[in-house]
Amino acid sequence: GYGRFGIKYDEDASSTDLTTRMRLQIDATAESDAGVVFGARARINADGNGVTNGAGADFNGVRYFARSGGFEVGVGNIFGALESMPGQYPIDLGLTGLGYDYTAFSGADAYTSTGDGAPNGVEVLYSAGDLSVHVSASDMNDRIAGYVAYTWSGWTFAVGGQDSDDATDNDWTATAGGSFGIADVTLAYADNGGTDRVVLAGRFDVGAATDIEVYVADQDGSDTGYGIDFNHDLGGGTSLRGGVAKRFDGNTQADMGVRFNF
Amino acid sequence: GYGRFGIKYDEDASSTDLTTRMRLQIDATAESDAGVVFGARARINADGNGVTNGAGADFNGVRYFARSGGFEVGVGNIFGALESMPGQYPIDLGLTGLGYDYTAFSGADAYTSTGDGAPNGVEVLYSAGDLSVHVSASDMNDRIAGYVAYTWSGWTFAVGGQDSDDATDNDWTATAGGSFGIADVTLAYADNGGTDRVVLAGRFDVGAATDIEVYVADQDGSDTGYGIDFNHDLGGGTSLRGGVAKRFDGNTQADMGVRFNF
Amino acid sequence: GYGRFGIKYDEDASSTDLTTRMRLQIDATAESDAGVVFGARARINADGNGVTNGAGADFNGVRYFARSGGFEVGVGNIFGALESMPGQYPIDLGLTGLGYDYTAFSGADAYTSTGDGAPNGVEVLYSAGDLSVHVSASDMNDRIAGYVAYTWSGWTFAVGGQDSDDATDNDWTATAGGSFGIADVTLAYADNGGTDRVVLAGRFDVGAATDIEVYVADQDGSDTGYGIDFNHDLGGGTSLRGGVAKRFDGNTQADMGVRFNF
Numbered sequence: 140g141y142g143r144f145g146i147k148y149d150e151d152a153s154s155t156d157l158t159t160r161m162r163l164q165i166d167a168t169a170e171s172d173a174g175v176v177f178g179a180r181a182r183i184n185a186d187g188n189g190v191t192n193g194a195g196a197d198f199n200g201v202r203y204f205a206r207s208g209g210f211e212v213g214v215g216n217i218f219g220a221l222e223s224m225p226g227q228y229p230i231d232l233g234l235t236g237l238g239y240d241y242t243a244f245s246g247a248d249a250y251t252s253t254g255d256g257a258p259n260g261v262e263v264l265y266s267a268g269d270l271s272v273h274v275s276a277s278d279m280n281d282r283i284a285g286y287v288a289y290t291w292s293g294w295t296f297a298v299g300g301q302d303s304d305d306a307t308d309n310d311w312t313a314t315a316g317g318s319f320g321i322a323d324v325t326l327a328y329a330d331n332g333g334t335d336r337v338v339l340a341g342r343f344d345v346g347a348a349t350d351i352e353v354y355v356a357d358q359d360g361s362d363t364g365y366g367i368d369f370n371h372d373l374g375g376g377t378s379l380r381g382g383v384a385k386r387f388d389g390n391t392q393a394d395m396g397v398r399f400n401f
Numbered sequence: 402g403y404g405r406f407g408i409k410y411d412e413d414a415s416s417t418d419l420t421t422r423m424r425l426q427i428d429a430t431a432e433s434d435a436g437v438v439f440g441a442r443a444r445i446n447a448d449g450n451g452v453t454n455g456a457g458a459d460f461n462g463v464r465y466f467a468r469s470g471g472f473e474v475g476v477g478n479i480f481g482a483l484e485s486m487p488g489q490y491p492i493d494l495g496l497t498g499l500g501y502d503y504t505a506f507s508g509a510d511a512y513t514s515t516g517d518g519a520p521n522g523v524e525v526l527y528s529a530g531d532l533s534v535h536v537s538a539s540d541m542n543d544r545i546a547g548y549v550a551y552t553w554s555g556w557t558f559a560v561g562g563q564d565s566d567d568a569t570d571n572d573w574t575a576t577a578g579g580s581f582g583i584a585d586v587t588l589a590y591a592d593n594g595g596t597d598r599v600v601l602a603g604r605f606d607v608g609a610a611t612d613i614e615v616y617v618a619d620q621d622g623s624d625t626g627y628g629i630d631f632n633h634d635l636g637g638g639t640s641l642r643g644g645v646a647k648r649f650d651g652n653t654q655a656d657m658g659v660r661f662n663f
Numbered sequence: 664g665y666g667r668f669g670i671k672y673d674e675d676a677s678s679t680d681l682t683t684r685m686r687l688q689i690d691a692t693a694e695s696d697a698g699v700v701f702g703a704r705a706r707i708n709a710d711g712n713g714v715t716n717g718a719g720a721d722f723n724g725v726r727y728f729a730r731s732g733g734f735e736v737g738v739g740n741i742f743g744a745l746e747s748m749p750g751q752y753p754i755d756l757g758l759t760g761l762g763y764d765y766t767a768f769s770g771a772d773a774y775t776s777t778g779d780g781a782p783n784g785v786e787v788l789y790s791a792g793d794l795s796v797h798v799s800a801s802d803m804n805d806r807i808a809g810y811v812a813y814t815w816s817g818w819t820f821a822v823g824g825q826d827s828d829d830a831t832d833n834d835w836t837a838t839a840g841g842s843f844g845i846a847d848v849t850l851a852y853a854d855n856g857g858t859d860r861v862v863l864a865g866r867f868d869v870g871a872a873t874d875i876e877v878y879v880a881d882q883d884g885s886d887t888g889y890g891i892d893f894n895h896d897l898g899g900g901t902s903l904r905g906g907v908a909k910r911f912d913g914n915t916q917a918d919m920g921v922r923f924n925f
Contacts, residue, residue, distance in 0.1 A: 142691060142703040144727040144738055157783060159739055161703040161725045163691065167404060167423065169661035172636030177661035179404040179423040181447065181458055185705065185725045190802070193724030193739025193780040196705055200455030201423045201447045203406040205659065214406055215421055215455025256455040259419060278452070374696030397729065399693035399701035429666060429687065431923035434898025439923035441666040441685040443709065443720055462717030463685045463709045465668040467921065476668055477683055477717025518717040521681065540714070 140164045145234045145381070145396010156189025158235055158394060161196060162252065175207045184252040200255035211264040216256030220275040222249035224286040225297045226314025229325030229340040230352035233368040233382025234394040240364040240387055241354040243329035243338050246308035247284055247301055248277050257282070280305040293317050307332035334359045348372040352382070361387035376400035402426050407496045407658010418451025420497055420656060423458060424514065437469045446514040462517035473526040478518030482537040484511035486548040487559045488576025491587035491602040492614035495630040495644025496656040502626040502649055503616040505591035505600050508570035509546055509563055510539050519544070542567040555579050569594035596621045610634040614644070623649035638662035664688045669758045669905070669920010680713025682759055682918060685720060686776065699731045708776040724779035735788040740780030744799040746773035748810040749821045750838025753849030753864040754876035757892040757906025758918040764888040764911055765878040767853035767862050770832035771808055771825055772801050781806070804829040817841050831856035858883045872896040876906070885911035900924035
């Protein structure tokens with residue numbers, strides 16, 4: 140798991156407040172003689188905000204799975220196909236993510252650290268060499284979603300789609316990501332219920348222990364969003380992080396603090 | 402602890418749904434120089450049903466105890482004498498227990514994984530060689546219950562009784578269980594507030610890694626209940642399990658899935 | 664963590680009931696290459712009373728901190744300066760504390776095992792050799808509090824003060840404590856919103872594994888309070904403890920039981 144704490148600025152709320160998180164992950168597994176791994180994953184998560192920075196922790200929903208070779212079946216608080224698709228989280232902006240406007244898709248099932256997850260979630264994952272496939276479904280809006288990703292000469296291309304009862308859910312999305320040597324770059328597109336979003340994001344190493352991440356995102360009917368952050372490795376699983384983002388709604392948010400893995 | 406997931410069929414509800422569980426046990430103990438072990442047991446338990454399969458976990462009530470040699474005192478979320486009596490859980494049907502109609506007694510204090518347990522529960526356990534005695538009491542219906550069990554030539558005989566303010570609580574119960582070589586067999590009787598229940602249950606090994614469990618149960622004013630299951634050891638603490646039971650109320654339930662210990 | 668269970672008598676309630684506690688502490692830390700330790704502390708706490716002795720556990724609020732050498736910054740569920748001040752908890756009476764009338768201050772921020780702690784709590788701790796300083800602040804009554812403590816020839820002197828919006832909160836407090844050879848003695852004074860409290864407390868070793876603690880406390884407008892206890896080490900982190908106290912309100916409380924560390 141990890142912990143983090145720092146400060147977060149929000150322009151619209153005219154506030155600069157503490158932000159904190161503690162997250163412990165429980166991965167309980169057993170392996171059959173034939174090599175099938177059965178397991179359960181749950182988290183103990185505490186998120187502090189500007190008022191109750193020491194907010195107490197709670198258990199989230201459990202994901203159960205069986206895995207053998209490149210094949211995995213999951214039920215419960217599933218990962219979700221679109222959430223797991225390469226290129227949807229090309230960077231990890233600042234200390235807190237700062238709104239995640241750089242994630243192209245919206246409206247799909249996803250593993251949650253603070254709730255039970257989608258009702259009746261089930262998913263199948265398959266990977267073989269450079270190919271990976273993920274299909275997930277739940278009773279939330281009768282969603283069924285999937286992606287196919289292929290890595291070729293260091294570049295990963297992924298296409299995903301979803302059928303849902305909710306018109307605002309994601310319909311389809313595509314990403315391409317790879318390295319130019321000095322930078323890792325990802326281009327992503329999503330049709331979220333008729334609203335297009337395009338994201339260009341990159342990570343640059345600047346020095347041995349520091350990188351900088353940037354993104355520009357465009358969405359139908361919204362301001363162009365953009366953001367930049369830095370991550371400085373302090374060693375021993377600790378890092379100093381901070382960033383600033385102009386959100387789609389025009390609001391500016393910024394944060395800075397420390398993250399420590401344990 | 403252990404985890405399990407699979408599917409469960411219920412005839413009356415006309416449903417076939419996912420069923421899941423994750424259970425972690427916390428046993429925290431310390432031993433004095435004189436050899437007395439003091440301890441606390443609590444569980445982190447998550448039970449998923451047909452809708453929220455990834456339901457989040459909760460802590461249950463804590464059982465505190467002091468143990469020395471064959472003598473143990475417990476308080477809090479107590480085990481309960483009748484719940485702990487040999488022969489009351491002769492088999493472990495299917496993946497989920499399928500209603501536990503094969504447990505003879507009903508209406509008594511028992512360790513619960515999903516609540517706090519009986520108010521003001523206290524109990525004393527004693528064992529010496531082939532003899533075991535267990536007395537428990539609580540403010541729930543002013544219950545006081547106890548059993549005595551003796552093992553003789555591989556057969557275990559137990560008799561238990563209870564005094565309670567609730568007319569539907571168990572009054573007394575007796576069990577006998579042992580092995581015929583090819584099968585472990587248990588016969589149990591209980592007078593649950595004037596309603597008699599008789600259970601005959603057995604376990605048969607069929608092959609090196611598989612056993613089959615069966616029961617027939619009869620209760621005043623109910624249909625005869627019966628059930629059968631299989632348990633197939635997959636190694637490494639994992640097993641495939643499934644069963645079907647005709648409940649006392651005439652409902653048929655069935656389940657199948659995997660259980661993994663960790 | 665530790666567990667404890669025993670019985671507690673309360674004169675006013677005319678009751679003698681079970682009392683239980685289980686407390687697990689989670690200290691998750693990481694250390695940077697430069698030697699700064701970042702961490703989070705949370706507790707899993709279950710307190711049983713006279714009815715539900717096996718009451719289930721909960722997470723408390725999280726304290727986050729960064730520590731380097733003798734310098735530490737904490738946020739969230741902070742320790743609190745007055746709560747941490749030497750001499751405020753000169754003894755640990757009986758099994759349960761028996762009301763803590765021997766703690767001089769009242770009305771200040773403190774680490775809580777059963778809640779989230781003060782809103783927006785922040786604190787700074789510094790120690791160097793015989794000197795220690797602690798300043799804490801929160802949005803609870805806009806409290807800001809601090810203490811300075813110095814140890815000289817085996818005696819520790821501490822002075823603390825607080826500014827608060829609540830007239831009943833502590834204003835200032837001072838303590839002195841040290842050893843007379845046969846006894847550890849602490850004298851403490853506090854002005855709690857105009858109500859003076861003076862406490863004299865001591866600990867005496869009686870035999871290799873047993874000590875006795877006593878206190879006398881005087882408070883404006885209240886009866887004189889006093890109490891006595893014993894602690895007998897059973898080895899292996901286990902101990903037998905018991906005490907009796909006459910509270911400020913004239914009520915008599917007593918307890919006895921076992922505590923075990925794990």
